[in-house]
Amino acid sequence: MESLGNALVLLADPATLAAIVAGIVFGMIVGAMPGLGSVLAITIALPFTFGMDKVPSIALVLAIYCASVYGGSLSAILINTPGTPQSAATVLDGFPMTRQGKADLALGWATMASLIGGLFSAAVLIVAAPQLARFALRFGAIETFALIGMALTCIAGVSRGSMFKGLLAGVLGLFLATVGTDPMTGSVRFDFGIFELSGGFKLIPVVVGLFAFAEVFSRIAERRTELHDVTAAVGFKLAPLAEWLARWKTIVRSAVIGTFIGVLPGTGAATASFIAYSEAKRVGRFRERLGTGEPEGVVASETANNAVTGGALVPTLALGIPGDPVTAVMMSALIIQGIQPGVRLFVDNPDVMNAAFMALIVCNLLMFAVGALAAPIITRVLRMPESILLAMVLVLSVVGSYGVSGRMFDVMVSVVFGIVGYLFRICNVPTAPVVIGMVLGPIFEESLRQGLILTDGDFLAFFGPEHPIAMVLLVITVLIVVIPIWRHLRARSSGPSAQAGR
Amino acid sequence: MPALSRRSFTAVALATALLATSTVSAEYPEKPVTIVVAWAAGGATDLVTRALQPVLGKQLGADLVVKNITGAAGTIGTAEAARARPDGYTVLITPTGPLTTQPHLRDIPYDLDSFAPIGRIAVTPMLMMVPPSSKYQSLQNVLDDAKANPGKVKFASTGAGTLPHISILGLNKAASIETKHIPYKGSANVMKALLGGEVDVFSDQAQLVPKYDLRALACWSAARLPEYPDVPTMKELGFDFELENWLGVFVPKDTPQAVVDRLSSALSATLQDASVVAALDKLKVTIAHLGPSELAVFAKKDYDRNRDLLKDAGLLKK
Amino acid sequence: MRKGVRDIIFGTCMLAVGGLLWWETSKPRYQADKVQDYGFDPAFFPRVLLGLWFLLTIVILARSVVVWSQEVEPQNWGRLAGSVVLSAAYIWLMDGIGFLFASVAFAIAIMVFLGLRRPMWIGLVGVLFPLLTWYCFVFLLQIPLPTSPWFVRL
Numbered sequence: 001m002e003s004l005g006n007a008l009v010l011l012a013d014p015a016t017l018a019a020i021v022a023g024i025v026f027g028m029i030v031g032a033m034p035g036l037g038s039v040l041a042i043t044i045a046l047p048f049t050f051g052m053d054k055v056p057s058i059a060l061v062l063a064i065y066c067a068s069v070y071g072g073s074l075s076a077i078l079i080n081t082p083g084t085p086q087s088a089a090t091v092l093d094g095f096p097m098t099r100q101g102k103a104d105l106a107l108g109w110a111t112m113a114s115l116i117g118g119l120f121s122a123a124v125l126i127v128a129a130p131q132l133a134r135f136a137l138r139f140g141a142i143e144t145f146a147l148i149g150m151a152l153t154c155i156a157g158v159s160r161g162s163m164f165k166g167l168l169a170g171v172l173g174l175f176l177a178t179v180g181t182d183p184m185t186g187s188v189r190f191d192f193g194i195f196e197l198s199g200g201f202k203l204i205p206v207v208v209g210l211f212a213f214a215e216v217f218s219r220i221a222e223r224r225t226e227l228h229d230v231t232a233a234v235g236f237k238l239a240p241l242a243e244w245l246a247r248w249k250t251i252v253r254s255a256v257i258g259t260f261i262g263v264l265p266g267t268g269a270a271t272a273s274f275i276a277y278s279e280a281k282r283v284g285r286f287r288e289r290l291g292t293g294e295p296e297g298v299v300a301s302e303t304a305n306n307a308v309t310g311g312a313l314v315p316t317l318a319l320g321i322p323g324d325p326v327t328a329v330m331m332s333a334l335i336i337q338g339i340q341p342g343v344r345l346f347v348d349n350p351d352v353m354n355a356a357f358m359a360l361i362v363c364n365l366l367m368f369a370v371g372a373l374a375a376p377i378i379t380r381v382l383r384m385p386e387s388i389l390l391a392m393v394l395v396l397s398v399v400g401s402y403g404v405s406g407r408m409f410d411v412m413v414s415v416v417f418g419i420v421g422y423l424f425r426i427c428n429v430p431t432a433p434v435v436i437g438m439v440l441g442p443i444f445e446e447s448l449r450q451g452l453i454l455t456d457g458d459f460l461a462f463f464g465p466e467h468p469i470a471m472v473l474l475v476i477t478v479l480i481v482v483i484p485i486w487r488h489l490r491a492r493s494s495g496p497s498a499q500a501g502r
Numbered sequence: 503m504p505a506l507s508r509r510s511f512t513a514v515a516l517a518t519a520l521l522a523t524s525t526v527s528a529e530y531p532e533k534p535v536t537i538v539v540a541w542a543a544g545g546a547t548d549l550v551t552r553a554l555q556p557v558l559g560k561q562l563g564a565d566l567v568v569k570n571i572t573g574a575a576g577t578i579g580t581a582e583a584a585r586a587r588p589d590g591y592t593v594l595i596t597p598t599g600p601l602t603t604q605p606h607l608r609d610i611p612y613d614l615d616s617f618a619p620i621g622r623i624a625v626t627p628m629l630m631m632v633p634p635s636s637k638y639q640s641l642q643n644v645l646d647d648a649k650a651n652p653g654k655v656k657f658a659s660t661g662a663g664t665l666p667h668i669s670i671l672g673l674n675k676a677a678s679i680e681t682k683h684i685p686y687k688g689s690a691n692v693m694k695a696l697l698g699g700e701v702d703v704f705s706d707q708a709q710l711v712p713k714y715d716l717r718a719l720a721c722w723s724a725a726r727l728p729e730y731p732d733v734p735t736m737k738e739l740g741f742d743f744e745l746e747n748w749l750g751v752f753v754p755k756d757t758p759q760a761v762v763d764r765l766s767s768a769l770s771a772t773l774q775d776a777s778v779v780a781a782l783d784k785l786k787v788t789i790a791h792l793g794p795s796e797l798a799v800f801a802k803k804d805y806d807r808n809r810d811l812l813k814d815a816g817l818l819k820k
Numbered sequence: 821m822r823k824g825v826r827d828i829i830f831g832t833c834m835l836a837v838g839g840l841l842w843w844e845t846s847k848p849r850y851q852a853d854k855v856q857d858y859g860f861d862p863a864f865f866p867r868v869l870l871g872l873w874f875l876l877t878i879v880i881l882a883r884s885v886v887v888w889s890q891e892v893e894p895q896n897w898g899r900l901a902g903s904v905v906l907s908a909a910y911i912w913l914m915d916g917i918g919f920l921f922a923s924v925a926f927a928i929a930i931m932v933f934l935g936l937r938r939p940m941w942i943g944l945v946g947v948l949f950p951l952l953t954w955y956c957f958v959f960l961l962q963i964p965l966p967t968s969p970w971f972v973r974l
Contacts, residue, residue, distance in 0.1 A: 030961075039542065044961055047552055050781065137698040141684075164883065168834065168876040175841070175869045181574040182862040184685050185662055187849055188574075188608060189862055190841065195611055199578040213907070220934065221900035265694055266687075320713055321694050325542055328690065332549050336784050342713060387934035388945050391927045394907065399919065399953055403963045406569045407582070411911050419904060426892065427830045428823075445865045446687065452860055453684050454656070454700070536964060567964045 007354030023063025031071025035400020093297030121310025157278025173437020213418020262311020265323030276304030540579025824888030918968030923950035
């Protein structure tokens with residue numbers, strides 16, 4: 001209790017609050033820019049923390065982290081381009097809402113959902129970090145393989161239009177992830193003599209291409225001339241409470257999924273939001289309308305990706321093992337402050353850690369406030385003549401894919417995938433599965449091959465009694481795949497007979 | 503056009519170098535200098551670079567811009583630096599891997615001699631480590647177990663051609679043992695596997711040992727480390743090895759000597775600056791400065807040693 | 821164009837690309853002898869994927885009959901080609917004359933191409949937006965952008 005009081009004193013420092021607000025504004029802007037993500041946002045701010053005290057610098061980094069994850073949803077909703085890969089699933093329902101002139105409502109749903117997800121995971125982090133961290137250690141290569149296998153089933157959930165085309169797009173995504181240096185043997189695959197390809201396709205240029213460029217190309221190619229939409233709703237609007245209550249199950253489920261995925265090192269926020277989305281599609285109350293501008297889809301994705309923030313901090317803080325590049329940079333920020341994450345962290349620095357936890361909660365609350373204040377300004381882009389908006393999106397996309405690693409090659413990749421994404425749209429092939437495949441592909445292959453080394457090449461041993469978690473995950477995966485097919489078949493076989501009886 | 507400007511620049515640089523070295527500072531640098539880091543923002547190399555950035559910039563009298571060009575074990579960014587104009591406005595800060603092992607493994611558009619050394623920043627010693635709950639108390643335990651159960655003891659690495667991998671290859675050969683090698687993406691992933699009991703032994707940078715409460719069995723440096731006086735070196739244990747990671751500064755070859763001198767004096771001044779020493783200390787990086795000529799010899803030695811090890815393991819490119 | 825025809829073209833293209841990739845995996849370096857202590861060779865996982873790839877493509881080809889008679893929404897190919905060409909020119913130009921100049925030229929060109937006919941807007945957005953973006957990246961975010969041969973930072 002005493003240390004809680006100390007924590008409050010540390011947090012009430014004006015420098016800390018200033019750091020949080022600055023971090024939120026900065027994180028939101030960088031997150032909303034297509035191509036620039038959380039890692040870059042934190043790295044840019046890192047030199048500023050060198051000269052700051054412990055608590056303000058931790059608060060700054062936390063604020064940037066949460067806000068950059070949230071910021072990605074702004075561009076996802078408004079211009080059909082996820083600002084960060086974490087928000088790729090938000091596009092699926094967020095942008096259709098904007099097209100229906102409900103951008104203000106979509107932002108309301110996304111902001112509130114981010115707040116709920118962030119607060120939920122912060123609470124889990126505070127209450128159960130050490131226990132969850134021990135659980136995370138039990139996830140070896142084989143368990144990870146089973147988990148990713150389960151996650152891949154969400155490709156089916158986001159395949160609008162044709163299921164088989166969606167699956168093919170997912171396979172293509174997995175394949176794209178194999179291009180470049182094989183991490184296990186070091187040999188280069190599918191570079192076709194182009195040296196730049198030996199580093200593989202980077203996720204961000206491909207996402208920028210498939211979403212931003214493809215969106216611009218297909219809007220340009222539509223048989224309409226000027227699409228100036230003066231009726232677009234600008235502002236920020238929260239849906240009535242009843243609407244929220246109608247979707248409470250999806251909110252809770254997505255928050256749990258996000259936190260859980262966050263705790264397991266190496267999976268990431270993009271995975272979490274896709275899984276949450278496909279769960280909403282599978283069992284959500286409004287699953288029939290998902291993909292057509294249904295708030296449940298926005299809520300599922302945004303709750304989950306912000307719930308990852310607290311979850312990902314569990315192994316980072318409690319074990320000193322960062323699960324992804326974002327938490328790795330955050331851990332460096334702590335180490336620079338002389339705080340060593342790991343099992344002794346909470347014993348060594350109770351005051352600072354309590355202050356950090358409080359800061360995380362405050363960050364989420366202030367993020368909501370800043371989001372609500374900023375929404376009326378940023379939604380104005382929708383009132384712009386479309387030609388201006390498209391020109392701006394193209395310039396930002398180019399600069400975003402260039403900024404990732406400063407190579408023109410990545411910009412070319414973006415444009416090529418823009419054309420591919422456009423052709424896919426014409427062919428009614430969904431593009432979100434490509435992103436899922438690219439995100440999950442490297443971990444999937446790595447864990448599969450590590451597992452095969454561990455079991456001396458025996459794939460069946462993956463699901464033996466030595467790996468109970470993997471076995472459970474396999475059973476769940478099989479059920480997810482089999483039940484809909486079985487239902488479908490039963491409906492089909494009972495359908496005609498029912499008709500015949502009528 | 504580039505050839506012409508390079509030639510004229512070289513002429514100017516040579517002339518100024520002949521007249522008086524002090525005037526060089528007026529010639530170079532006259533615009534921002536780009537530092538290429540071939541690893542992601544926030545990684546170990548990037549953090550050291552960003553810690554040096556302000557002071558090194560002041561010493562040089564120019565703005566420094568850090569450019570992260572990532573991919574393929576650092577070779578993409580390193581190749582980009584090798585391709586840059588040799589005018590001192592593109593500088594590479596790199597660990598040992600991309601320069602001394604990757605050129606042996608596959609065809610890449612550069613080699614160690616594509617670069618001229620500026621100076622070594624730091625050396626990171628390596629330890630062989632096992633989890634606290636491990637049954638191994640010494641290297642001898644590991645070797646005995648590996649001899650009794652060939653191909654069963656699980657050694658982790660951070661990918662093909664990395665120092666942890668080379669340490670496995672070296673030990674396998676010298677002790678004539680057979681082990682199971684499991685590559686991971688990075689040392690954080692290995693830590694998870696080590697603590698979770700998925701792998702048994704790992705060799706990497708020494709600071710991991712206190713960070714994760716691990717047990718050190720052997721030291722890969724020439725002498726025992728002051729922080730770990732009880733950990734014997736590989737030499738004491740009867741294996742003639744010396745493996746350590748280091749961080750160096752390089753420029754493309756054919757960079758004018760005056761520019762190299764200017765950069766190397768700025769680097770050595772930076773590494774003596776109190777704020778840099780403090781910042782690197784927080785990152786647990788020990789400064790071990792070497793000048794251009796010493797680094798050239800040092801890097802070449804590493805390069806040859808790695809080639810021999812990789813050749814014995816059958817990993818040398820054809 | 822009919823949807824069935826479209827799907828057959830799509831499926832055939834995917835089969836061709838998949839076949840090319842499979843052929844690539846049969847090259848010696850994918851089965852290199854480097855593999856001895858690594859478990860499976862580098863071609864193992866890609867080949868599993870390509871197998872799925874072929875299977876799904878064949879299903880899509882077979883199903884093209886189902887959607888045979890429907891029409892694909894007509895596209896304005898001229899405008900599409902124009903914007904692709906402009907984008908390609910933009911990238912090519914950026915490599916030569918730097919981000920800022922290329923972006924100003926491109927932003928103005930694409931706005932005119934898309935039918936905006938208000939000179940003040942075109943001038944204002946076309947110059948100010950790239951300028952603002954460039955300033956934010958180079959000075960605030962410290963991310964270098966391609967430069968022209970004439971100036972230090974732009």
